Amino acid sequence: MTRARRREAGMVTAEIAVAVPAVVLVLTLVLAAVATATDHVRCVDASRTGARLLARGEPVEVVRRHVARQAPDGARITLEVGADTVRAEVEGVAPAVLRAFGVRARPRAVAHAVPEGLP
Numbered sequence: 001m002t003r004a005r006r007r008e009a010g011m012v013t014a015e016i017a018v019a020v021p022a023v024v025l026v027l028t029l030v031l032a033a034v035a036t037a038t039d040h041v042r043c044v045d046a047s048r049t050g051a052r053l054l055a056r057g058e059p060v061e062v063v064r065r066h067v068a069r070q071a072p073d074g075a076r077i078t079l080e081v082g083a084d085t086v087r088a089e090v091e092g093v094a095p096a097v098l099r100a101f102g103v104r105a106r107p108r109a110v111a112h113a114v115p116e117g118l119p
Contacts, residue, residue, distance in 0.1 A: 040107035050088030051111035
């Protein structure tokens with residue numbers, strides 16, 4: 001083995017030792033971002049379901065159970081019934097990995113509907 005080859009013998013190991021944690025970190029952040037996007041879609045679906053059921057005149061507790069089944073785990077559900085409109089809001093929690101990096105993205109959706117029987 002030549003002298004040049006001996007000096008370079010451990011370089012690949014050192015490069016891999018630096019690269020693998022970086023790849024794992026990037027992959028973790030990408031998966032957390034995908035989870036946030038998925039939770040956002042679940043919040044949209046749950047809020048629309050809630051507004052539609054409230055507009056039909058379903059009891060608030062029944063609606064809350066339906067919305068909770070569709071919403072992400074740990075989501076905050078707000079249901080409001082007014083004289084001329086109903087409102088359903090679902091707000092999820094950002095993944096812990098993103099919160100650790102200071103990202104405050106919270107999946108959230110609001111849906112409004114007009115109760116049945118109103119013009």
